[in-house]
Amino acid sequence: MIAPKIIRRLQSVLPPDCLLLATEDLKPFETDGLTAFRNIPDVVALPETENQVKSILRICHESGTPIVFRGAGTGVSGGALPVDGAVLLAMTRFNRILSIDPLARLARVQPGVRNLAISEAAAPFNLYYAPDPSSQIACTIGGNVAENSGGVHCLKYGLTVHNVLSIRVLTIEGDELVIGSEALDSPGYDLLALLTGSEGMLAVTLEVTVKLLPKPERTQVVLAAFDDIGKGGAAVGAVIAGGVLPAGLEMMDRLAVEAAEAYAHAGYPLNAKAILLVEVDGTQEEVSEDVMRVREILLAAGATEVRTARDEAEQKKFWAGRKAAFPAVGRLAPDYYCMDGTIPRKSLPDVLKRMAALSEQHALPVANVFHAGDGNLHPLILYDANRPGEWEKAERFGADILELCVAHGGSITGEHGVGIEKINQMCVQFGSAELGAFHGIKACFDPDGLLNPGKAVPTLHRCAEYGAMHVRGGKLPFAELPRF
Amino acid sequence: MIEALGERIRATQTPLVIRAGGSKDFYGQQIEGDILDVSGHRGIVSYEPGELVLTAKCGTPLAEIEALLDRHGQMLGFEPPHFGTASTLGGTLACGLSGPRRPHAGSARDFVLGMEILDGTGQHLKFGGQVIKNVAGYDASRLMVGSLGTLGVLVQASLKVLPKPQSELTLQFELDETTALKRMNEWSGQPLPVSASLWQSGILSLRLSGASSAIMRAQAKLGGDHHLNGPDFWRQHRDHETAFFSGDLPLWRLSLPPSAPPSSLAGKQIITWGGAERWLKTDADAAEIRAWAAAHGGHATLFMGGHKAAGAFHPLPRALMKYHLRLKGQFDPRGMLNRGRMYPDF
Ligand SMILES: Cc1cc2nc3c(=O)[nH]c(=O)nc-3n(C[C@H](O)[C@H](O)[C@H](O)COP(=O)(O)OP(=O)(O)OC[C@H]3O[C@@H](n4cnc5c(N)ncnc54)[C@H](O)[C@@H]3O)c2cc1C
Numbered sequence: 001m002i003a004p005k006i007i008r009r010l011q012s013v014l015p016p017d018c019l020l021l022a023t024e025d026l027k028p029f030e031t032d033g034l035t036a037f038r039n040i041p042d043v044v045a046l047p048e049t050e051n052q053v054k055s056i057l058r059i060c061h062e063s064g065t066p067i068v069f070r071g072a073g074t075g076v077s078g079g080a081l082p083v084d085g086a087v088l089l090a091m092t093r094f095n096r097i098l099s100i101d102p103l104a105r106l107a108r109v110q111p112g113v114r115n116l117a118i119s120e121a122a123a124p125f126n127l128y129y130a131p132d133p134s135s136q137i138a139c140t141i142g143g144n145v146a147e148n149s150g151g152v153h154c155l156k157y158g159l160t161v162h163n164v165l166s167i168r169v170l171t172i173e174g175d176e177l178v179i180g181s182e183a184l185d186s187p188g189y190d191l192l193a194l195l196t197g198s199e200g201m202l203a204v205t206l207e208v209t210v211k212l213l214p215k216p217e218r219t220q221v222v223l224a225a226f227d228d229i230g231k232g233g234a235a236v237g238a239v240i241a242g243g244v245l246p247a248g249l250e251m252m253d254r255l256a257v258e259a260a261e262a263y264a265h266a267g268y269p270l271n272a273k274a275i276l277l278v279e280v281d282g283t284q285e286e287v288s289e290d291v292m293r294v295r296e297i298l299l300a301a302g303a304t305e306v307r308t309a310r311d312e313a314e315q316k317k318f319w320a321g322r323k324a325a326f327p328a329v330g331r332l333a334p335d336y337y338c339m340d341g342t343i344p345r346k347s348l349p350d351v352l353k354r355m356a357a358l359s360e361q362h363a364l365p366v367a368n369v370f371h372a373g374d375g376n377l378h379p380l381i382l383y384d385a386n387r388p389g390e391w392e393k394a395e396r397f398g399a400d401i402l403e404l405c406v407a408h409g410g411s412i413t414g415e416h417g418v419g420i421e422k423i424n425q426m427c428v429q430f431g432s433a434e435l436g437a438f439h440g441i442k443a444c445f446d447p448d449g450l451l452n453p454g455k456a457v458p459t460l461h462r463c464a465e466y467g468a469m470h471v472r473g474g475k476l477p478f479a480e481l482p483r484f
Numbered sequence: 485m486i487e488a489l490g491e492r493i494r495a496t497q498t499p500l501v502i503r504a505g506g507s508k509d510f511y512g513q514q515i516e517g518d519i520l521d522v523s524g525h526r527g528i529v530s531y532e533p534g535e536l537v538l539t540a541k542c543g544t545p546l547a548e549i550e551a552l553l554d555r556h557g558q559m560l561g562f563e564p565p566h567f568g569t570a571s572t573l574g575g576t577l578a579c580g581l582s583g584p585r586r587p588h589a590g591s592a593r594d595f596v597l598g599m600e601i602l603d604g605t606g607q608h609l610k611f612g613g614q615v616i617k618n619v620a621g622y623d624a625s626r627l628m629v630g631s632l633g634t635l636g637v638l639v640q641a642s643l644k645v646l647p648k649p650q651s652e653l654t655l656q657f658e659l660d661e662t663t664a665l666k667r668m669n670e671w672s673g674q675p676l677p678v679s680a681s682l683w684q685s686g687i688l689s690l691r692l693s694g695a696s697s698a699i700m701r702a703q704a705k706l707g708g709d710h711h712l713n714g715p716d717f718w719r720q721h722r723d724h725e726t727a728f729f730s731g732d733l734p735l736w737r738l739s740l741p742p743s744a745p746p747s748s749l750a751g752k753q754i755i756t757w758g759g760a761e762r763w764l765k766t767d768a769d770a771a772e773i774r775a776w777a778a779a780h781g782g783h784a785t786l787f788m789g790g791h792k793a794a795g796a797f798h799p800l801p802r803a804l805m806k807y808h809l810r811l812k813g814q815f816d817p818r819g820m821l822n823r824g825r826m827y828p829d830f
Binding site for chain 1: 532533534535536537557580586587590591593594603607608609610611613614615616617618619620621622623624626627629630631635646647669670672673674675676677694695697698700701702739740741742743757760761781782783785797798799800801803804806807808810811813814815826827
């Protein structure tokens with residue numbers, strides 16, 4: 001519990017409507033969408049000015065009180081999950097677009113601005129902000145920077161780290177740093193890369209300057225169906241090896257296709273074991289050439305059907321199914337658990353087959369909807385949290401999938417971050433020397449470990465315990481321990 | 485080789501100067517110490533064209549990597565400068581230098597997926613990996629790019645590579661500086677297949693890359709004169725082999741917001757990167773050059789020649805320097821690696 005003395009100090013720097021203390025007000029902040037992990041915060045601060053943020057950080061620094069930053073709370077890895085005894089500092093009221101410079105093609109925004117709002121504000125200039133997480137109507141740019149978020153189009157246009165020019169941050173010691181600039185590089189170390197994806201562990205972001213791109217002249221979507229998921233996986237590699245760099249390359253397996261079709265009526269072929277959506281963009285001519293190439297490659301890779309969207313309405317329809325896939329799959333079971341591992345594209349057929357076997361072994365269905373072009377899997381494990389033991393089973397299945405990714409030379413997270421969810425799998429992906437280096441980096445910015453404690457980087461002690469648990473296998477790691 | 489290098493770092497009592505091909509000895513502050521020769525640590529470790537990923541030991545010559553990629557119709561998207569035949573992957577990444585394609589395709593750090601280093605205690609650390617998306621742990625791989633070997637000896641790197649464009653065409657336009665800057669910015673804001681730009685002495689050169697049909701249409705729209713030897717033109721500029729770069733005057737590199745106005749500084753100038761990079765041959769005062777760059781939202785590097793006593797790199801604000809010193813202390817606590825190469829303080 002946070003000391004009443006600290007609350008009084010917070011009250012002295014924040015107006016009453018910027019500090020939530022009543023349980024019913026705190027409840028909406030208990031999770032970041034990873035619903036298996038909930039913790040009602042002790043107190044939520046919703047500052048409206050940068051001076052208020054500075055005061056909160058100063059109070060926490062002086063009193064040794066931990067802080068967890070939060071944007072829209074869509075992180076789904078527990079990054080913004082409240083920590084006992086900590087202040088939950090939500091940046092959502094910093095929601096102004098400060099300026100758009102159409103000539104220099106950049107937008108300067110506050111951290112609480114929603115991802116989609118940037119593209120909407122840039123649209124009159126025929127510009128847009130490229131990274132487009134599926135959560136883009138809700139998630140904030142501050143959260144995007146903290147997670148290095150991706151989206152459907154990052155194969156061609158990159159992740160957040162490739163599209164942010166500069167951030168202004170505040171450290172727990174009260175240093176305000178401008179990192180990066182409106183130029184394409186800056187003197188000194190690349191702290192912009194280091195801070196991007198740092199999961200609220202190093203500093204709070206106060207302002208973000210992003211790069212805007214001209215809207216492509218034309219986009220076109222090709223849909224391909226396969227009678228075997230392995231063939232679909234192999235086709236992904238074939239498209240890229242064929243010299244085409246699609247703007248998006250998404251895959252859905254049978255369960256996902258059926259769910260999406262029932263929900264969004266996208267016109268997907270229902271007997272398919274897998275479908276691929278390939279979006280190409282560019283100038284008129286480039287798109288025409290690429291569509292021809294993509295069609296040939298898909299047919300040669302054994303597609304049973306290849307359709308090119310006839311018009312914009314049909315393109316939208318193709319995408320509608322993909323975009324609705326998560327909620328659609330959500331209707332198949334009371335709960336689902338979304339994973340986020342990445343693998344080299346060539347491993348797709350193997351990993352998908354192995355995953356089907358794991359699904360049988362754990363006796364839980366899994367639907368696959370994912371960014372295939374990036375090798376970024378999003379297996380959705382279906383379970384029922386009300387059945388005793390079922391969440392633990394889902395969690396174990398999830399851990400097996402992530403460890404499968406690492407075994408194939410991949411990563412435990414492509415875009416959602418480690419948070420609290422994948423903290424054990426960090427021990428599988430990294431050795432103790434690298435984890436030590438991460439703790440060292442953390443200490444450079446936050447020597448007292450007050451920012452988001454217990455997240456993103458496991459202690460070596462925790463890894464030792466997980467390793468021991470892991471060998472025994474089949475059991476929930478640390479069922480008895482608190483989650484931080 | 486890695487074990488031996490690690491041992492050497494652990495054992496040294498004298499600061500080490502990391503060196504591979506030596507093609508960029510001129511870059512940064514000039515420092516003294518025992519040479520740590522890493523050129524022997526070379527070779528392409530893996531390359532799978534279908535994955536668009538290449539992994540190589542850092543002493544591998546850039547030319548070797550580019551030749552292999554070229555055979556498979558691929559390339560390094562950031563078009564790194566070579567500055568001679570000895571240039572290696574490690575040196576390129578340590579300096580963080582990118583060439584003409586940078587504003588359109590991304591910088592050296594943008595293409596880095598993973599990095600193995602030896603830190604200042606000789607410890608072998610492996611960050612990132614070989615997959616396009618990976619947000620596990622802090623992005624220490626990209627932190628190494630441009631760190632000039634002050635945080636660790638780069639021993640191996642994995643890069644994302646790109647398919648080569650089907651065709652390229654260079655166009656030239658007679659334009660004054662102000663108009664050229666305006667055009668470069670306007671064109672960058674339109675869906676045109678631009679992949680490089682350069683203004684010098686009243687001529688704007690523009691490179692288009694992509695499907696031949698797309699290039700033909702862009703040419704019809706933009707006009708301009710067809711430059712008959714585009715590839716050599718861009719390569720010579722990239723490697724500073726043109727007449728502009730000869731002579732004794734100090735060479736400055738200004739990195740600016742692309743829409744920054746024409747410079748009022750004395751000297752000869754080349755504008756590249758759609759306005760975001762400006763090369764200056766001048767004996768103007770360092771303080772004056774830096775003040776102008778900073779006033780316009782950028783920074784200035786004394787790239788070659790001149791008096792490095794004024795600092796090769798733009799000074800950092802005090803608060804930022806504090807975190808640089810801490811990071812240096814973390815990765816190289818004894819201060820043995822390229823001490824002073826970036827800033828005299830570390
Ligand atoms: C349905 C759904 C679909 C999704 N699709 C995608 C997708 O396609 N691609 C993808 O990459 N992600 C996706 N996500 C994940 C999520 O939306 C992103 O990670 C997003 O960037 C989180 O933003 P947020 O504002 O909700 O951040 P939060 O969840 O509130 O916070 C995330 C992390 O950022 C930190 N943080 C937030 N604001 C700040 C700040 N101002 N300063 C410092 N730290 C801060 C928090 O401490 C926390 O660690 C999806 C999530 C959902 C629910």
